[in-house]
Each structure stands twice: as structure tokens, then as C-alpha cells.
Amino acid sequence: MKKAFTMVELIFVIVVIGILATIAMPRFSATRDDAILTNAKTTVANIRSSLSAEVQRRMLAGDYSAVTDLGGETGNDKEIFTFFDNNSSNPRVLEYPIRSCKTAGALGCWEKVETGKYKFKFPGSIGGEASFEVNTSRFECTSDWEKCKYLDK
Numbered sequence: 001m002k003k004a005f006t007m008v009e010l011i012f013v014i015v016v017i018g019i020l021a022t023i024a025m026p027r028f029s030a031t032r033d034d035a036i037l038t039n040a041k042t043t044v045a046n047i048r049s050s051l052s053a054e055v056q057r058r059m060l061a062g063d064y065s066a067v068t069d070l071g072g073e074t075g076n077d078k079e080i081f082t083f084f085d086n087n088s089s090n091p092r093v094l095e096y097p098i099r100s101c102k103t104a105g106a107l108g109c110w111e112k113v114e115t116g117k118y119k120f121k122f123p124g125s126i127g128g129e130a131s132f133e134v135n136t137s138r139f140e141c142t143s144d145w146e147k148c149k150y151l152d153k
Contacts, residue, residue, distance in 0.1 A: 037123070072097065080118065117133050119131045131143045
């Protein structure tokens with residue numbers, strides 16, 4: 001006599017796997033968005049720390065000029081946050097500059113808008129974007145508080 005699973009047992013297993021998948025999938029997508037936001041928060045913190053060090057370096061050298069730009073090019077898939085005031089003789093803003101959004105509709109990425117102005121495009125669960133500006137040697141969020149609160153802490 002052959003031993004095998006009945007059709008009812010197989011359907012029951014498939015239903016249970018389906019229920020588990022519907023519970024797990026939203027959690028995985030939320031985890032991905034959280035990782036993207038954590039990466040963006042770290043980028044903001046690193047930029048601010050680097051900017052502070054550059055201002056101190058300039059002061060020690062007797063140069064009291066404000067930092068006005070964090071370097072990089074506008075457009076898709078370009079390096080941004082390269083050199084202070086886009087001058088390669090200055091130290092790098094980030095040790096490894098990041099690349100801007102690869103395509104026009106990309107989410108969860110940074111983009112240089114113009115000299116001294118950058119924006120972060122939030123992933124799907126939040127949506128929208130947060131604008132940042134280099135203003136008197138500070139990297140400040142210029143969007144409304146609802147968007148800034150995700151990246152400013």
C-alpha cells in the first residue's frame with residue numbers, strides 16, 4: 001500500500017503558507033524602507049560632521065569663508081557630496097561620495113538640485129522629498145517639519 005499525502009492535507013499546507021506570506025511581506029517592505037531611512041540619516045550625520053571639521057580646518061588656517069557647496073554634479077547617476085565648494089584641493093565631504101538617483105523616478109536616493117541645494121527622495125511608504133541646503137556652513141533641512149523629522153535626528 002502506498003503512503004502519500006491526501007489532497008486535503010496539501011491544500012491545507014498551501015493555505016497556511018499563503019497566510020504566513022501575507023503576514024510577512026509587508027514587514028519585509030517596511031524593513032527595507034527603514035534601512036533606506038537609516039542610511040539617509042547616517043549620510044546627513046556624516047555630512048554635518050565633515051562640514052564642521054572643514055569649518056574648523058579653515059579657521060585654523062585663517063580662512064573664515066563659509067562653505068557654500070558640497071560638490072558633485074546635477075543629473076542622474078552622478079557623484080555628489082564630493083569636495084567642499086567643488087574644489088578638488090579641499091578635503092572630501094564623504095570618504096566615498098554617493099551617486100545620485102540613477103533614474104528620474106527613483107526613490108530612496110539623494111539628488112543635487114543646484115549649487116548648495118540637495119534633496120532626498122523618500123521611499124514609497126513615506127513618499128515625497130526633503131530638501132537640504134548648505135547655508136552659512138550648515139547643512140539644513142529646508143522642507144516642512146513632517147519630512148525633516150525623518151532625517152534630522
